[in-house]
Amino acid sequence: MTAVSRIPSLLGVGLIWVWRLTFGALFPTTCKYHPSCSEYAVQSLRRHGLVRGSVLAGWRLLRCNPWSRGGFDPVR
Amino acid sequence: MLYTIPIFSQLEGVMKHVLNFFHSSIGLPWAWSIVATTVVVRMILVPLTIRQIHSMQNLQKHAPQMKEIQKKYKQDRQKQNEELMKFYRENNINPAASCLPMLAQLPVFIALYYTLKHFNENFGIKPNSHVDLSFLHFIPSISDHTTSHWGGFVLLFVYVASQMASSFFMMTTTDKMQRVLFMVMPLFFVFVIAHFPAGLVLYWVTTNLWTVGQGLITRRLVGKTPAPVIERRSSRTPPKDDGSSGNGAKSEAQPPQPPSASQRPRQVRRKKKRTSRR
Numbered sequence: 483m484t485a486v487s488r489i490p491s492l493l494g495v496g497l498i499w500v501w502r503l504t505f506g507a508l509f510p511t512t513c514k515y516h517p518s519c520s521e522y523a524v525q526s527l528r529r530h531g532l533v534r535g536s537v538l539a540g541w542r543l544l545r546c547n548p549w550s551r552g553g554f555d556p557v558r
Numbered sequence: 559m560l561y562t563i564p565i566f567s568q569l570e571g572v573m574k575h576v577l578n579f580f581h582s583s584i585g586l587p588w589a590w591s592i593v594a595t596t597v598v599v600r601m602i603l604v605p606l607t608i609r610q611i612h613s614m615q616n617l618q619k620h621a622p623q624m625k626e627i628q629k630k631y632k633q634d635r636q637k638q639n640e641e642l643m644k645f646y647r648e649n650n651i652n653p654a655a656s657c658l659p660m661l662a663q664l665p666v667f668i669a670l671y672y673t674l675k676h677f678n679e680n681f682g683i684k685p686n687s688h689v690d691l692s693f694l695h696f697i698p699s700i701s702d703h704t705t706s707h708w709g710g711f712v713l714l715f716v717y718v719a720s721q722m723a724s725s726f727f728m729m730t731t732t733d734k735m736q737r738v739l740f741m742v743m744p745l746f747f748v749f750v751i752a753h754f755p756a757g758l759v760l761y762w763v764t765t766n767l768w769t770v771g772q773g774l775i776t777r778r779l780v781g782k783t784p785a786p787v788i789e790r791r792s793s794r795t796p797p798k799d800d801g802s803s804g805n806g807a808k809s810e811a812q813p814p815q816p817p818s819a820s821q822r823p824r825q826v827r828r829k830k831k832r833t834s835r836r
Contacts, residue, residue, distance in 0.1 A: 504750070505664060514646075516639045519657040546657040548609040553647040554640050 490532035495524050514552030519543055525557040566672060573669035574680050589693035589700045592670070592757050596764040599666055606659045607772055615779070616651050667761070674755035677701035693760060700757030713759050714752060718744045720766035727773025 498520050513519050523539035530538060538557065546552075573595075580591035617624075627645055631638035645651070673680055678701070683689050691699040696709035704710035721744035751759055 514656045516643045548606050554643040
């Protein structure tokens with residue numbers, strides 16, 4: 483990816499950091515997956531860009547519910 | 559600026575109706591309508607809580623083995639995490655924490671924030687009219703900034719205490735550094751939350767107290783499960799594993815383990831019992 487095409491995904495990564503420092507800090511929970519949901523989102527945005535990365539991150543968030551089993555789940 | 563995003567105004571509209579229902583239809587004061595809304599939200603999340611209690615019981619059962627894994631990979635945190643996650647999967651453990659229920663509370667928070675921010679316009683209250691927005695005689699108005707009255711500081715103090723208590727109960731990590739971090743966090747967060755309307759702090763205090771109550775009940779329930787003996791568990795896991803995975807290849811790959819001396823007589827006795835019944 484070129485520097486310019488990376489800008490949208492970097493914006494997404496910035497948003498995740500805002501979440502981590504503000505609202506995410508309020509909840510003392512650790513994710514059931516490894517890497518954690520926010521880490522997964524950062525990685526998928528960096529690797530797949532804003533659109534595909536966000537979809538992947540959103541799908542992971544939906545999977546991170548009390549009925550799923552959790553575990554080792556890296557970005558593909 | 560964020561208000562221009564349509565979903566926020568829709569959220570505000572929903573919250574407006576909910577608060578109005580508690581105030582006008584049930585007749586609660588405004589401040590208590592917020593408390594009632596919080597309680598309703600948490601009651602909706604109760605099924606998740608029950609699930610969490612089961613998870614915690616399961617986690618506690620396997621605690622000794624998990625500690626062993628943590629000891630084994632003390633230097634490599636990444637590897638330690640991966641191994642723990644594998645262990646969860648192999649033993650069908652569902653860690654108590656997950657991200658989605660946490661995220662589900664965000665819209666409620668945003669909705670309440672905007673509803674309180676535009677409180678007077680939302681409910682058609684004129685600036686000089688005498689409407690009771692107080693809470694327990696120490697908060698004069700739930701739509702004012704928390705720090706605009708001495709009562710707000712009391713509320714902030716209660717917030718810090720309740721947040722620390724709820725962190726204590728919600729924590730699933732055994733890492734000491736993280737535990738300390740979560741306990742200290744509210745001390746920093748209080749500076750942010752001080753700028754919010756008092757009603758929003760009231761929401762947080764209520765939800766935290768609910769968490770604490772839930773934590774106390776959970777502890778009592780989890781505490782009742784007997785601590786398992788490691789030897790007994792090792793004899794129980796293999797058949798459970800076969801049944802849950804249903805993976806024929808997996809069971810083939812494992813060489814049949816000769817039962818230990820302590821297990822053999824028990825198995826024989828069971829077989830005998832079955833044949834005698836039939």
